[in-house]
Amino acid sequence: MSEMTRVALDAMGGDYAPKEIVKGAVDAVNARKDIQVILTGREDLIRQELKAYSYPEDQIEIVHASEVIETAEPPVTAIRRKKDSSLVRAMNLVKNGEADAFVSAGSSGAILVGGQVLIGRIKGVERAPLAPLIPTAKGVSLLIDCGANVDARSSHLVQFAKIGSLYMEHVMGVKNPKVGIVNIGAEEEKGNALVKETFPLLKSCEDIHFVGSVEAREIPAGKVDVVVCEAFVGNVILKLYEGVGATLIKEVKRGMMTSLRSKIGALLVKPALKETLKAFDSSEYGGAPMLGLNGLVVKAHGSSTAKEIKTSILQCVQFKQQDIGEKIRKGI
């Protein structure tokens, strides 16, 4: 049997915590024997939830934590003061080597700050990027960086390109992943100061398969596997992706309800439409990994249900088995 992957799961973080989080843990251990989930949070509440399920009991453990970090709290203060919170307890398990990965649907700010402050960066990594998978016409691409640290330098972007390539190759199984830098035109001389400075560095980087600029309109078509950009732009891309998709789908659905004819048609296309939209729903792909840390941190959506939590836990296995941390250490 392959090695165990130990995942510290913040049972109290997220809109549907602890119910959906605990269910996600149960579903994950029922799916694979090589996962151990350590739930952190109010032990009484967690035990209450666990009662409803049957699962291999040696694969789920509870570490009690009395506090919860709310999404509205300033992250730095929250991390510092709430030592007995489910989030800090879980992160410390990774820090102390008692867990390989951390998963939470809680406060994004606290996860990003905690990742840097509590777990810490791999030596040599200048910045730990948040890198969600985004759906495309060809499958998924990795959007790196969407984190909280804006105003990046070119050396950061080069590291993001390398780290992103390693992740796509070894976790997602994309051979020789294509890397592109987000730009406002295809030509090398186009771009803002940061992109112009970064472009030649990426071009001369032998460890990655750099294909040049990628215009925003080419991202959904799946032109590249690793989409490199600084966090402000990455955040805009990620949020607009969700926004345009959601608005368009709502309008399409509303449009179909305007006549009897189209209402009947809507009933007939519904199953096919649902299938298509599922492929474009980012929660299908689990949470966003924060890379370059001494352990994997996965930030799941605040609205995560059991399914996304389960997917997020399962993606930790590949990360551990492929020893991505070590590959990043050597690769950057």
Added chain:
Amino acid sequence: MSEMTRVALDAMGGDYAPKEIVKGAVDAVNARKDIQVILTGREDLIRQELKAYSYPEDQIEIVHASEVIETAEPPVTAIRRKKDSSLVRAMNLVKNGEADAFVSAGSSGAILVGGQVLIGRIKGVERAPLAPLIPTAKGVSLLIDCGANVDARSSHLVQFAKIGSLYMEHVMGVKNPKVGIVNIGAEEEKGNALVKETFPLLKSCEDIHFVGSVEAREIPAGKVDVVVCEAFVGNVILKLYEGVGATLIKEVKRGMMTSLRSKIGALLVKPALKETLKAFDSSEYGGAPMLGLNGLVVKAHGSSTAKEIKTSILQCVQFKQQDIGEKIRKGI
């Protein structure tokens, strides 16, 4: 009768030039009596096209130009060398006061450079932004700036906010338009260096209705009327808007063709779907105005057909009649 609006139209610019451009001019003058279109380009070709239509002949004029600027040419050199091109001739008509506005579906780079170099900025305007209308669930918003000049300063963004407000209020008829700055979170302390510096300036600006940060996901929902950002981010938003929309629609259509059931449904929803998608097609709203110049410049899509050209010409009327140039001069 109200005053004439004189539009210099680059008959040779665009994928479907001169055919669709000339047709657009004819449709525009057939729609309104207070428009005069001056077509620039190869006179023989233009006359050939015009032969097919009936229209009030005193409303269309031709100014011969023997050259054409191709989209692949470096803009600055092209503008300088091709003095007898349809684009330079048309811009010079605006510069010399013989036309109020310029419309072209030709080289974006040449239009942006020509606007600055040939027509020139209104005194006091630091940068002339390109500001397309983008479709939202509530109608349209103005995305300002999407031009070629990246790495903006905060004073530029404040001017964009003022100019955008004037355009939305007086050309689009939105009373007291809501202005937002593109940001990665709702709080004032969020953002990159540029946004943090600009935020308080916008907040203390009395001429506009500033509502704070707008996250990218809120743009398609129509949260604000004027979306302020620097050109790199604006370009990403504009292109991603088109990209996500196009990919999603393609996938939805493909999804509907997967079974007999959904194929029948697709036939029934088609008319309603078409109507909805039309509302989300940016070419419905004409070209993108480049604002802050001594005359209006409208950059239509390269793929413009007669319809977009006509819409672009008609939007010049409102601009002229409302004397937007003078309002910008006083407002900034």
